[in-house]
Amino acid sequence: MKTEGKKRVWEDYQKEIAEDHYYFQRSCIRQNFFPGSETAFLKILTGELGRDIMDDPHHTTCTGIGYHADIVPFDTTMTVVARHFALMTENGYENMIISCVTSFGIYTEILETWKHFPEVLARARRYLKKATGREFNIPKNVTHASDIIYKFKDQIAAKAKYRLINQQTGEPLKVVEHIGCHYSKMFPSWGVGGAEFPYVLQGMVESWGGEVIDYPERRHCCGFGFRQYIVRANRGYSVANSKKKFESMKPYKPDFVVCNCPGCTMFMDKWQYTISEMEGKTYDEYGFGIPVLTYEEMAGLVLGYDPWELGLQMHQVQSEPLLDKMGIPYDPAEKYKTASGKTFRLPAEPTSLKVCV
Amino acid sequence: MGKYLDALKKDVRFVEGMKSCMNCGVCTAICPAASFYNYDPRLIVNTVQTHDEEKIEQLLKDDIIWYCGQCMSCKTRCPRGNAPGLIICALRKLSQDTGLFAESEKGRQQLAVKRTVGDNILKIGYCVFPDTVIPEKHPEQGPVWEWIYEHRADIMSKFGANYKGRFGALRKIDDKDLAELKSIFDVSGGSDLYNKVEKYSSRKAKEMHMHLDETNDCEYVTHVMDYNSNTHSKE
Structure with missing residues (x-):
């Protein structure tokens, strides 16, 4: 009876995730710092799962970083989002996938605002019509890209070539899962597991053989802080908050970190480098740092995709120790080659953080 | 009502975020900005709910409204359904509309x-594009980014991007x-x-x-x- 009760309660923490036919909204940060993840997302959806997804070149930034750094007003951001809904509508789609967690938070904020303040929705329609002549339907289903991978996690597990298991010990890999604040802290019902039990990444990790670490600062923000990073004078805020997390997770000896938010993925990687330069400190046992992956990079490794095509070398903390643990073969000679086979001067080596060249 | 409060009440985020604060301080306990800055979001909410125009004007001129990183963890935790982060969004907008942002170091x-x-x-x-993340201005990005930045036109295509092309990742809009x-x-x-x-x-x-x-x-x-x-x- 108790189990049945828990199952019933857990049902309240689920969200609807559309089955097929999606309009894709790309992320500024992901395109910039790890474009291989969006490429892998599309490859998994179309190639592995046979789904239909439209990658429309006419959408722009949602303005999200500008909005949360307070330089773009709410009305402007909502009208840019309304334009994206118009593009979706014009192309015959009803389900939207958002690649970025900042964007996802903005879409949820706008949709919730429109639900409670119909006059604001009317204003969005008026502004969009005046500015572009366009009209829009509200999507039937709005999901973050990680929701989609979560939905199909067991199908991915069935195709797995590698699992999140340490091949030397046979033990599950210990994983820090970090969920972007704007995924479900603002509007809990929009996230799998809500704000209290966000399960979107944990579900993937467990399905693919790993084990999630529950450490004290698990739900603390990565420290992006928008204006706290954009403005150079404020960056201490950003690195200090990431450091708080690293200090908290270190005793649990994580094999890697996985994030669903572009900013978090980038900052938890780059701040490890910064801290190593500032203090000579790293957060793994051997001085290589803790690799920070996107969920598509994690899924891609499980599916047997080439790590260098996924773009793992674009992170500052390198992933070879993780690849070795998972038993994934890789060719060091291919790591820094371009698509046309060129090799440029290799990246310089950091002062303290060890890298595999 | 005064001019500042009237303006704030026109911002839907203020209407949604400001219900009634009982000064429990949970927002401050959960706040990443409060763990780094000399900062207490509870005080901002409390000041705003006094409806004191002079005090609100002081906020608009002060560094204090610029410390928040908008993670919105406070929205999840407030037992009264307030959202200090949303109130701050409305204050920042008003501070810029009135020019008072220029009176504080963080506002400027x-x-x-x-x-x-x-x-x-x-x-x-x-919001961000490889050309805009100049390594000298972003030393925290490290040598791998420096390498990517220097060879971005060649490197990005390996990962499926189409740098300044017509479609896909990093296309020219x-x-x-x-x-x-x-x-x-x-x-x-x-x-x-x-x-x-x-x-x-x-x-x-x-x-x-x-x-x-x-x-x-x-x-x-x-x-x-x-x-x-x-x-x-x-x-």
């Missing part, structure tokens, strides 16, 4: 935000789409906010006897981007 930084992310949005259609974006900014108040930030910053630069022009290397932009009085953090 809005020009740096406008000149970087703000201008990127209208010029290229992205079409001029027609950029024109629609600009038109949206003109109609919905975005361009107006950019203009106000420039106008009030220009006034402040003169007052501070600093040179401000349209470049990002000029004295005033460099100052607001880099200056830190080191009076903000807990230590």
Whole structure:
């Protein structure tokens, strides 16, 4: 009876995730710092799962970083989002996938605002019509890209070539899962597991053989802080908050970190480098740092995709120790080659953080 | 009601975020900004709910409203359904509309935000693009980014991006789409906010006897981007 009760309660923490036919909204940060993840997302959806997804070149930034750094007003951001809904509508789609967690938070904020303040929705329609002549339907289903991978996690597990298991010990890999604040802290019902039990990444990790670490600062923000990073004078805020997390997770000896938010993925990687330069400190046992992956990079490794095509070398903390643990073969000679086979001067080596060249 | 409170009540985020604060301090306990800065979001909410116009004006001129990182963890945790983060969004908007942002060190930084992310949005259609993350300005990005930046046209395609192409990741946003974006900014108040930030910053630069022009290397932009009085953090 108790189990049945828990199952019933857990049902309240689920969200609807559309089955097929999606309009894709790309992320500024992901395109910039790890474009291989969006490429892998599309490859998994179309190639592995046979789904239909439209990658429309006419959408722009949602303005999200500008909005949360307070330089773009709410009305402007909502009208840019309304334009994206118009593009979706014009192309015959009803389900939207958002690649970025900042964007996802903005879409949820706008949709919730429109639900409670119909006059604001009317204003969005008026502004969009005046500015572009366009009209829009509200999507039937709005999901973050990680929701989609979560939905199909067991199908991915069935195709797995590698699992999140340490091949030397046979033990599950210990994983820090970090969920972007704007995924479900603002509007809990929009996230799998809500704000209290966000399960979107944990579900993937467990399905693919790993084990999630529950450490004290698990739900603390990565420290992006928008204006706290954009403005150079404020960056201490950003690195200090990431450091708080690293200090908290270190005793649990994580094999890697996985994030669903572009900013978090980038900052938890780059701040490890910064801290190593500032203090000579790293957060793994051997001085290589803790690799920070996107969920598509994690899924891609499980599916047997080439790590260098996924773009793992674009992170500052390198992933070879993780690849070795998972038993994934890789060719060091291919790591820094371009698509046309060129090799440029290799990246310089950091002062303290060890890298595999 | 006074002019500031009336203006705040027109912002839907203020209406949603400001219900009734009982000063429990849970927002401050969960706040990443409060763990770093000398900062207590509870005090902002409490000040606003006094409806005291002078005190609200003081907030609009103060560094205190610029410490929040908008993670919105406070929204999840407030037992009364307030959202200090949303109240701060409304205060920051009003501070820029009235020009009072230029009276504080952290507020003046809005020009740096406008000149970087703000201008990127209208010029290229992205908040951030590889060309804009210049390694000298971003030492925290490390040597791998330096390597990517230097060879970006060659490197990005290996990962499926189409740098400055017509479709896919890192495509060049079409001029027609950029024109629609600009038109949206003109109609919905975005361009107006950019203009106000420039106008009030220009006034402040003169007052501070600093040179401000349209470049990002000029004295005033460099100052607001880099200056830190080191009076903000807990230590």
